[in-house]
Amino acid sequence: MFMSPGKFTQYLKISLLILISVITIGCTQDEHEWNGKNITGVMPDLEFELVNTDSKPVTAEDFAGQVRLMFFGFTSCPDICPATLSYLQKAIKQMPEELQEDVTVLFVSVDPDRDTPEKMQQYTGFFGDNIAGLVAEEKPLRELAKRYRTTFGYGKPDSSGHYDVSHSNAIYVFDTEGKVRLLLRSELTSEQVTEDLTALAASG
Amino acid sequence: MDWPSYFLPYDFSPLTVIAYVAVLALYVIALARLPSVEKPGVLRISAFLIGLGLCYAVMQTRFDYYSQYMFFVHRGQHLILHHLGPILIAVSNPLPVFRYWHSRSPDGLLSLLAPLGYVYRFLQQPAIAAFLFVGLIYFWLWPAMHFDAMLSRDLYWVMNWSMLLDGLLFWWLMLDPRSPAAKVALGYGKRILILALVAVPQIILGAYIVFARGAVYDVYEVCGRAWPIAPETDQLLGGLLTWIPPAMMSILGMFLILRRLMNQDKKPQPNHNPQHSSLAN
Structure with a gap:
């Protein structure tokens, strides 16, 4: 059943050769040094059909030419969402002035029962003009979330009808062509995010 | 969500469905055509x-959705793909089915599949099999790797398939019903030793996850969880599932081998009698 030592050594050599080749190819790829996680090619390009705060349907094409930062959240969120939107605004304001207008934050609500377009308008307006509040029914939201390998869930409502919502805390960054580029996580400083956004906006 | 939806794939993979249907069809057809002396009993078929x-x-029901967005469910998924499922398949002793299809395969197909035989024999070297078995668990649970695997759909499928295939190879090596006296199967002592050795790193990894103070796998924060649950609770449950059941499966495997060894001592078998499995004894 077991192979001879000679054959075994031969197989081991071939396996090592393949491993070294794979590592070498991986190391020689020319990549920009991003602070965020580079997810180029890992996920599909930006594509959605949602409703904006004027209750009009919008697609990714409506924001073409912009560096787009997509974030899933909800307006009743006590911590992650307001903190993230403030943090992104800070990072964008630190960018060179001429590039700031090339960045749009897409804030997608995962709480369609409570987040109406009007409520989203009020909420996003508080943080800045460059935030697009987007809503949809649960089904298309689930499809969009699945496309970007994220999800959301609802806790049981308390006596006052309030319920918790679990959602992603990641920010998906798409370049001016709508190609997925980076995943920003909360441990990055706003300066690091500024660096990445500036590099992306400048190259676009 | 209506209940039939729970049985539908969350992320439909035609290749996965085809593979499972093909295996099931090959098994059922062979079963119907096998001579009664070789036909496995109800217990083996059920296993x-x-x-x-x-x-x-x-892999292909709503369970997969929860596995993608809850760490502890993911550990349950791998417990089945890498341990429980392969153990059941191995103890069912599908050798008569293999032999049936082998005898009916054209020579051309057999020579085409010959390279697979080399790969199989290479992977079934005891040291390599044990290293792969533990190595894959550590590889996919390496936080950076785990992050990428949960984020990339392709890598996620590679992870699950690699766990299943490795589980099948490993548990087949451990529970191969053929007697080591026939020189085709690994000795019982070596099998028990390997099972003891592979349990230790799994226990260490599980304990590490259970007692870790911070979040080890932050990808579930990044991607969101299927329902609101404290991240520490999710990690604790996942760690326990990595720690205790796999160690128990090693012990179960040892008992099965010891039982076979004792039965063999009681009634010496001829050199080659592959029909007898642990369940059939």
């Missing part, structure tokens, strides 16, 4: 079907 069904269920 095979339950093993196969469990592996399919965690």
Whole structure:
């Protein structure tokens, strides 16, 4: 059943050769040094059909030419969402002035029962003009979330009808062509995010 | 959500469905045509079907959704793909089915599949099999790797399939019903030693996850969880599932081997009698 030592050594050599080749190819790829996680090619390009705060349907094409930062959240969120939107605004304001207008934050609500377009308008307006509040029914939201390998869930409502919502805390960054580029996580400083956004906006 | 939806795939993979249907069809056809002396008993058939069904269920039903967005469910998924499912398939002793299809395969097909035989024999070297078995668990649970695997759909499928295939190879090596006296199977002592050795790193990893103070796998924060649950609770449950059941499966495997060894001592078998499995004894 077991192979001879000679054959075994031969197989081991071939396996090592393949491993070294794979590592070498991986190391020689020319990549920009991003602070965020580079997810180029890992996920599909930006594509959605949602409703904006004027209750009009919008697609990714409506924001073409912009560096787009997509974030899933909800307006009743006590911590992650307001903190993230403030943090992104800070990072964008630190960018060179001429590039700031090339960045749009897409804030997608995962709480369609409570987040109406009007409520989203009020909420996003508080943080800045460059935030697009987007809503949809649960089904298309689930499809969009699945496309970007994220999800959301609802806790049981308390006596006052309030319920918790679990959602992603990641920010998906798409370049001016709508190609997925980076995943920003909360441990990055706003300066690091500024660096990445500036590099992306400048190259676009 | 309506209940039939729970049985539908969350992320439909035609290749996965085709693979499972093909295995099931090959098994059932062979079963119907095998001579009665070689036909496995109800217990063995049930073990095979339950093993196969469990592996399919965690890959192509709503269970897969929860596995993608809850760490502890993910650990449950790998417990089935890497341990429980393959154990059931191995103890069902599908050798008569293999022999049936081998005898009916054209020579051309057999020579085409010959390279697979080399790969199989290479992977079934005891040291390599044990290293792969533990190595894959550590590889996919390496936080950076785990992050990428949960984020990339392709890598996620590679992870699950690699766990299943490795589980099948490993548990087949451990529970191969053929007697080591026939020189085709690994000695019982070596099998028990390997099972003891592979349990230790799994226990260490599980304990590390259970007692870790911070979040080890932050990808579940990044991607969101299927329902609101404290991240520490999710990690604790996942760590326990990595720690305790796999160690128990090693012990179960040892008992099965010891039982076979004792039965063999009681009634010496001829050199080659592959029909007898642990369940058939």
